[in-house]
Amino acid sequence: xxxxxxxxxxxxxxxxxxxxxxxxxxxxxxxxxxxxxxxxxxxxxxxxxxxxxxxxxxxxxxxxxxxxxxxxxxxxxxxxxxxxxxxxxxxxxxxxxxxxxxxxxxxxxxxxxxxxxxxxxxxxxxxxxxxxxxxxxxxxxxxxxxxxxxxxxxxxxxxxxxxxxxxxxxxx
Numbered sequence: 001x002x003x004x005x006x007x008x009x010x011x012x013x014x015x016x017x018x019x020x021x022x023x024x025x026x027x028x029x030x031x032x033x034x035x036x037x038x039x040x041x042x043x044x045x046x047x048x049x050x051x052x053x054x055x056x057x058x059x060x061x062x063x064x065x066x067x068x069x070x071x072x073x074x075x076x077x078x079x080x081x082x083x084x085x086x087x088x089x090x091x092x093x094x095x096x097x098x099x100x101x102x103x104x105x106x107x108x109x110x111x112x113x114x115x116x117x118x119x120x121x122x123x124x125x126x127x128x129x130x131x132x133x134x135x136x137x138x139x140x141x142x143x144x145x146x147x148x149x150x151x152x153x154x155x156x157x158x159x160x161x162x163x164x165x166x167x168x169x170x171x172x
Contacts, residue, residue: 002138002152004121006159010102012048013089013115014149016059016066018108019125022145035066041149042073048153049074051162054096055153058088060111086114106152108132108144123152 014020021035028034045055056077057070067078077095082088093103101120105112108128116122116135123138125148133139140148157163 002121002123002155002159004104004137006104006121006156008102009053009104009121009156009160011054011056011096011098012104012106012153012156013056013058013092013119014105015085015107015109015112016057016061018128018144019106020057020145020149021066022143023108023127033063035061035063035069036145037069038145038147038149040147041153042069044150044153044157045070045075046073048157051157053153053156053160053162056092058082058085058092058115060085084114085111086118089115089118104152104156106148124148 016035020041021037025033025035048055055075057075058079060082062081067080070078077092079088100118103119104121104123105115105119106123107116108125109132110129113131113135116132122136124132124136125140125142125144127143140151142148142151154163
């Protein structure tokens with residue numbers, strides 16, 4: 001269980017590679033890296049958005065298909081090609097007026113570390129690097145790309161009394 005007052009959380013921000021996608025990325029014949037997606041993560045993301053929990057993506061990944069996947073789930077704030085993620089985080093936070101303690105961030109590797117030192121609720125997948133695990137208040141039982149996103153969304157919605165509480169929980 002996440003040891004944080006999850007009722008405070010208004011937004012969850014995810015990295016892609018190693019978080020919502022497996023850390024091993026196959027290359028297509030054209031040399032473009034392919035990303036995996038987890039269906040349970042996808043269900044939880046679209047449900048969270050329907051229930052008023054804002055989801056955002058901040059990733060160094062520049063693959064357009066990644067943006068299309070999360071756009072299709074209802075995510076409006078998708079930042080691809082974020083070279084220095086803390087800058088993007090500060091812009092996003094200012095856009096909506098969030099305080100750091102209202103933000104959960106899930107990352108897995110060194111480019112995520114700066115943000116994780118700022119947010120109120122830093123979390124990571126089970127297979128994150130040691131520095132990220134040390135900066136996290138919660139390490140999921142699931143690896144990146146294997147349901148860790150669903151894990152933290154579900155815990156947050158349950159803490160907020162929203163999990164499976166409306167008819168739109170039972171459809172896409």
